[in-house]
Amino acid sequence: MAYRRPTTRGFKRTGSLLNDQIRKAGESRGFAVSRLLTHWEEIVGPELAAMARPVKVGYGRGGIGATLTVLTTGPMAPMLEMQKGALRDKVNAVYGYNAISKLHITQTAPIGFSEGQVDFRYAPKTQKPVEPAPEDVAAAREQATGVENTELRDALERLGRNVLTRQKSMRKGYK
Secondary structure (H helix, E strand, C coil), X not given: CCCCCCCCCCCCCHHHHHHHHHHHHHHHCCCCHHHHHHCHHHHHCHHHHHHEEEEEEEECCCCCCEEXXXXXXXXXXXXXXXXXXXXXXXXXXXXXXXXXXXXXXXXXXXXXXXXXXXXXXXXXXXXXXXXXXXXXXXXXXXXXXXXXXXXXXXXXHHHHHHHHHHHHXXXXXXX
């Protein structure tokens, strides 16, 4: 086999040089797939959430930005196709930059496939929130006393209350 000389003469494509930096920037700026999954209805609105579900976010080899794949039923696909730009804009508005550059729509049957039986409606939230005990509130406040930034201190107090309340509810058998 003959040795093939490289035709790039030591140069690389700009896109290949920036892929790692773009991915790291996206991760450092808070781009997380779980946020799309957990807050989908709040991000895109109830009308679009009733038509589609996010499936995955993938990074292409040569492209800048990510590709969001959404799942929809056959009859809703043309309607969703017309609203692709609005859907992408709503998702990118949450992150504050163009995290999603492409949108891919995948169709499925509303019934008939074992894994394709997707209900596009969100289940109503039936559980009322558990009120934290006064000792949990005091313990959370005490743990966050050394923090000077008020917003950060308040967030840490809320986190502490939620963790302590969640631990007690798990011990009691609640979910």
